[in-house]
Amino acid sequence: MLKNYIKIAIKVLLRHKLFTFISLFGISFTLMILIIIVSLVDHTFGKMAPETRLDRTLSATYFKFSHTDKHSSSNGPIMSYYFFHKYAKTLEIPKKVSISSFHKNVETYKENKKFKMALKYCDAEFWEILDFTFLEGQPFNLTDVENINPVAVITRNVKEKYFNDEFCLGENMMIDGINYIILGVVENISILRPLPYSDIWVPITNINEDLLEPRLEAVSFPSYFALALAEKPADLPLIKEEFQNKITQMEFFNDMFNQLEGGFETYFETIAGVLFGRSSDGGANTSGLLVTILITMILFMLLPTINLVNINISRIMERSTEIGIRKAFGASSVTLVGQFMIENIIITLIGGFLALIFSIVILHIINQAHVLRHVTLAINWRIFYKSLLICLFFSLFSGVWPAFKMSRFQPVEALRGGQS
Amino acid sequence: MISLKEIEKIYRTDKIETLALKEINLEIRKNEFVSIMGPSGCGKSTLLNIMGLLDKPSKGEVLIDSREVVKFGDRKLAAIRNSKIGFIFQSFHLINDLNVVDNVEIPLLYRRLSYKNRRKLALAALEKVGLSARTRHFPNQLSGGQRQRVAIARAIVGKPEIILADEPTGNLDSNMGQDIIDILHDFHKNENTTIVMVTHDEQIAKQTERILRLFDGCMVN
Numbered sequence: 001m002l003k004n005y006i007k008i009a010i011k012v013l014l015r016h017k018l019f020t021f022i023s024l025f026g027i028s029f030t031l032m033i034l035i036i037i038v039s040l041v042d043h044t045f046g047k048m049a050p051e052t053r054l055d056r057t058l059s060a061t062y063f064k065f066s067h068t069d070k071h072s073s074s075n076g077p078i079m080s081y082y083f084f085h086k087y088a089k090t091l092e093i094p095k096k097v098s099i100s101s102f103h104k105n106v107e108t109y110k111e112n113k114k115f116k117m118a119l120k121y122c123d124a125e126f127w128e129i130l131d132f133t134f135l136e137g138q139p140f141n142l143t144d145v146e147n148i149n150p151v152a153v154i155t156r157n158v159k160e161k162y163f164n165d166e167f168c169l170g171e172n173m174m175i176d177g178i179n180y181i182i183l184g185v186v187e188n189i190s191i192l193r194p195l196p197y198s199d200i201w202v203p204i205t206n207i208n209e210d211l212l213e214p215r216l217e218a219v220s221f222p223s224y225f226a227l228a229l230a231e232k233p234a235d236l237p238l239i240k241e242e243f244q245n246k247i248t249q250m251e252f253f254n255d256m257f258n259q260l261e262g263g264f265e266t267y268f269e270t271i272a273g274v275l276f277g278r279s280s281d282g283g284a285n286t287s288g289l290l291v292t293i294l295i296t297m298i299l300f301m302l303l304p305t306i307n308l309v310n311i312n313i314s315r316i317m318e319r320s321t322e323i324g325i326r327k328a329f330g331a332s333s334v335t336l337v338g339q340f341m342i343e344n345i346i347i348t349l350i351g352g353f354l355a356l357i358f359s360i361v362i363l364h365i366i367n368q369a370h371v372l373r374h375v376t377l378a379i380n381w382r383i384f385y386k387s388l389l390i391c392l393f394f395s396l397f398s399g400v401w402p403a404f405k406m407s408r409f410q411p412v413e414a415l416r417g418g419q420s
Numbered sequence: 421m422i423s424l425k426e427i428e429k430i431y432r433t434d435k436i437e438t439l440a441l442k443e444i445n446l447e448i449r450k451n452e453f454v455s456i457m458g459p460s461g462c463g464k465s466t467l468l469n470i471m472g473l474l475d476k477p478s479k480g481e482v483l484i485d486s487r488e489v490v491k492f493g494d495r496k497l498a499a500i501r502n503s504k505i506g507f508i509f510q511s512f513h514l515i516n517d518l519n520v521v522d523n524v525e526i527p528l529l530y531r532r533l534s535y536k537n538r539r540k541l542a543l544a545a546l547e548k549v550g551l552s553a554r555t556r557h558f559p560n561q562l563s564g565g566q567r568q569r570v571a572i573a574r575a576i577v578g579k580p581e582i583i584l585a586d587e588p589t590g591n592l593d594s595n596m597g598q599d600i601i602d603i604l605h606d607f608h609k610n611e612n613t614t615i616v617m618v619t620h621d622e623q624i625a626k627q628t629e630r631i632l633r634l635f636d637g638c639m640v641n
Contacts, residue, residue: 003535011517325513328474329574330502330530332495411501412475415513 002342009343012315013350019311020347026307027351028358030300031390035359036366038386039377041293044192045268050130051193054266055233057129058240059195060088061225062270063262065217072256077102077225080218081204081211084226087246088264093239094228098125101207101222103198108162108175115162119175120198121207121222129229130196137169137184140203144183148205152180155188157374158199178206191373195225195267215253216260228264240264301393308398316340316402317417323406324415333407340406344399345392352390421582421614422448422471427480429466429637440466442637444480450581453608453615455625458634464618465586467634471616472505472584473497502530506575510587512567514559520570521546521555527578545577546570549603565596572603576611583607585617589624601627 013020047054064075084099091097100122108115127139132153140151152173159168163182173180180202189197205211209219218224228239243264252258265273269286276288316323323336331339356379363377406414427444430437440463448454448471456464469475470482473489482490489500506527514523524542533541546552549569559567568588575583585604589597601624608615617628625631633640 007522008515008517015517321513322515325515326526327498328472328501328507328513329527330498330578332498332530334495335498335530410475411473412469415474415509 005339005342006346009346012319012343013347016315019315023308023311023347024351024354027348028354030303031352031355032358032362034297034300034390035355035379036362036377039359039363039379040192043190043375043377048193049187050132050189050196051267052131053129053229056230056236058094058228058230058236058264058266059225059270060084060228060243060262060264061195062265062273063260065257066259066261067257068259070256074217074257077223078217079224080213080215081224082214083216084224085212087250088226088228088243090246091228091239091242093230093235093242095231096125096129096229098123098129098227099204099224100126100195100227101204101224102194104222106175106200108173110162115158117158117175117199118197119200119202121204122201123204126201126227129227132196133187135185135187136167137182139201140183145203145205149203150178150180150206151183151203153184153186153201154182155186155199155374157188159185173200175200175202176208178202188374190375192375195227197374216250226264236266301390305398309401312340312344312398312402313405316406320406320409320414320417323409324411324413327409327411327414337403337407340403341396341399344395344403348392348395348398421450421452421485422616423481423483423486424467424471425481425483427467427470427477427482429463429470429475430478440637441470441477444637444639446632446639448582448614448616451608451612451614452630453605453628454617454630454632455628456616456618456632456634457620457622457625460620462634463637464634468584468586468616468618472507472582473501474507498530502527502578504581506578506580506583508568508571508575508583508585508588510590512559512564512571512591514567514570514574516559518558519555520551520557520559520562523559523570524573524577526574531578541577542573545573548576548607549573563596564592565599568592568596568600569603572600572607576607576613579611581614583613583615585615587618587620589619589621597621597624 051057060079061077062075063079064073065078066073081099088097089099101120103118103120106117106119108117124140124142124145132139135156137153139153140149143149144151152175154162154168154173159165162173163171168182168185171182173182180200191197213219230236230239240263247260247263250260262273268289272286272289276285276292326336326339359379363379367376424444424446427441428439429441430439444467456467458464466475470477473482473484476490480490481488484500484504489497492500515526521539521542524545525538528538528541543552543555546555549572551566551569551573554562554566559570562570568591572588575585583604588600588604592600604615604617605627607613615628617624619625
C-alpha cells in the first residue's frame with residue numbers, strides 16, 4: 001500500500017510542476033532560514049568546547065545598581081575584581097569559582113607589522129571550569145597567577161599569524177609593555193561565546209591595577225565576571241541562593257546606590273535579563289525570551305503553512321474523483337487521511353532535504369566570509385533532528401485540515417468532484 | 421441479497437428540494453442479473469448508489485444479506501463495499517496516474533494481502549477481461565473499450581458477490597458495448613455473481629434476467 005501511495009504522490013508532484021515548485025520553495029526556504037537561525041542559536045547557547053559543562057556552570061556578568069529613593073542607576077558588565085573576590089570566591093557550594101576580565105582589544109607589533117588581538121585576564125581556575133582544546137602546551141597555573149608570571153596562552157589563529165604557524169612554545173610576545181612567554185596554544189574561540197572568547201589569555205595578576213582595591217564597580221574597562229562550577233546540576237539554585245544571601249549584606253561604598261540586582265545565572269538567563277528585564281527578586285525573565293522566540297518561530301512558519309494548507313486543499317479537491325474511487329472500493333476516511341498525510345510527509349521531507357542542502361551551502365558561504373570572528377556554523381545532528389521535527393510539524397499542520405475536509409465527503413459526492 | 425424498503429431520497433439546496441426517489445421497495449436475489457431502466461434524471465443512478473452504499477437514503481432501509489446497513493459507520497460501510505461490492509461506472513473512473521495493473525489492484529489495497537498476492541490476483545483479473553498485454557499501460561493510452569475492461573477487472577478482482585454497473589456501455593460504441601456485456605454475462609454465469617446494471621439500451625436490458633423500470637423516482641411495472 002505504501003508503495004502505491006509513494007508512486008501516486010510522486011506522479012501528482014510531477015504532474016503539477018508549478019504547485020510542486022511553490023510548495024517545495026515555501027517549505028525549503030522557510031526551513032533553510034530556520035536551520036540557519038537554529039544553527040546560530042545553537043552556536044550561541046548550546047554545549048560546545050570550551051563550554052562543555054554548561055549544565056553545571058553559572059556566570060555572574062550583568063549587574064544593576066540603583067537607589068530606592070534616587071533616580072540613579074548603573075548597569076551592565078560593570079563589576080570589579082574586588083566584588084567577585086569578596087562575594088564569589090568565598091562561596092562554599094561551588095566546586096570551583098573563577099574570576100576573569102572581559103576581553104579587551106590590544107595591538108602588538110612584530111617586524112613592523114601590526115596585529116590586533118583580543119586579550120583576556122584570567123585566573124588558574126578559568127582553565128579548570130572551561131574545557132579548552134589544547135593543541136600544544138598547557139595552561140598557566142595557580143603559581144603563575146600568584147607570582148605574576150608573564151605567561152600566555154594563545155589561539156591557533158594567533159600562532160598562524162603572529163608566529164607564521166611555527167613552533168612557538170617558549171617564544172615571546174610583547175603586549176602592553178609586558179613580554180609574555182607562550183605556554184600553550186588552544187583552538188580558536190567563537191566571538192558568540194563572550195565568556196571564554198579571546199585570542200590571548202594571561203594571568204589576571206598582570207593587569208595594571210590594584211585588584212583588591214575595595215570598590216564594587218570596575219575602575220576602568222575591562223570589567224570582570226565570575227564563573228562557578230557546581231559539583232552537580234542540582235547545586236545550581238543553591239549557588240544562586242548562597243550568592244544572593246552574601247550580597248544582601250554587602251557594603252555600598254558611596255550613597256549613590258543602595259540596591260544591587262543580578263547574580264549567578266546561566267548564559268540564557270543573562271541574555272533574557274538584558275533583553276526582558278528582571279523581576280523584583282532579580283531573576284531574569286527567561287519566559288519572556290522563550291515566548292518571543294516561540295512566537296517569532298510560529299509567525300515565521302505560519303505564512304508558508306497557510307500557503308501549504310491552501311495548496312493542499314486545491315490539490316485534494318482536484319483529486320476528489322480519486323478519493324471517490326478509493327472510497328467506492330473500500331477505503332475508509334481514516335485510510336484516506338493516512339494516504340494524504342503520507343503524501344504530505346513525502347513532499348515535506350523532499351523540501352526538508354532541499355532545505356538542508358541549501359543550508360549547508362549558505363552556512364559554508366557565511367563561514368567562508370568570516371562575518372563573525374571564529375564563528376563556524378555547522379549543521380550538526382542535533383540541528384538536523386530539530387529540522388526534521390520542524391518538517392514533521394509542517395507536514396502535519398498543513399495536511400490535517402484538508403485531509404479532514406476531504407474525509408467528510410460521501411463517496412458519491414467525491415465522485416462528482418466534491419459537489420453534494 | 422439486497423433489499424430496499426420504503427427508500428426515499430431528497431436533495432436539498434437553500435432554495436429547493438428535489439425528490440429523487442420515492443417509496444422504493446425492491447428485492448435483488450442472489451445470483452440475479454437485473455437491469456434498471458428509465459429516462460434521464462429518473463433516479464436510476466441514485467438508486468444504484470444507495471444499493472452500493474455510496475450514498476445514504478433520506479428515509480428507508482437498505483439490507484444487505486439481511487443486515488440493515490444505513491446506520492453503519494464509515495469504517496463498516498467501507499469494509500462492506502470492499503468485500504461484497506464491485507462498481508463499474510459509465511465514465512470508467514480510473515486513476516490516470518496509476519498504470520492498468522495498479523488501478524486493478526486498488527480494492528485489494530484495503531485488504532490484508534501481500535504485494536505478491538495482490539499482483540497475482542490483479543493479473544488474473546486482467547487476463548479474464550483480455551487485457552494481459554496492457555498491464556503497464558496508463559489509462560490515457562487505452563481506448564474506451566479497453567478502459568472499461570480495466571474497470572471491470574478492478575470490479576471483479578476482489579471476487580465480490582455483487583457487481584453494480586452504472587451504464588457500463590454508455591460511453592462505448594455498440595460493438596464494444598456488447599463485448600462488455602458479454603464479459604459481465606460470463607462473470608455472472610461462471611462466478612455466480614449478482615449483477616445490477618443501469619442502462620438506457622433496451623437491447624442490452626433484454627439480455628438480463630429482470631428489468632426494473634423507474635419513472636420520476638418511482639418504480640413502475
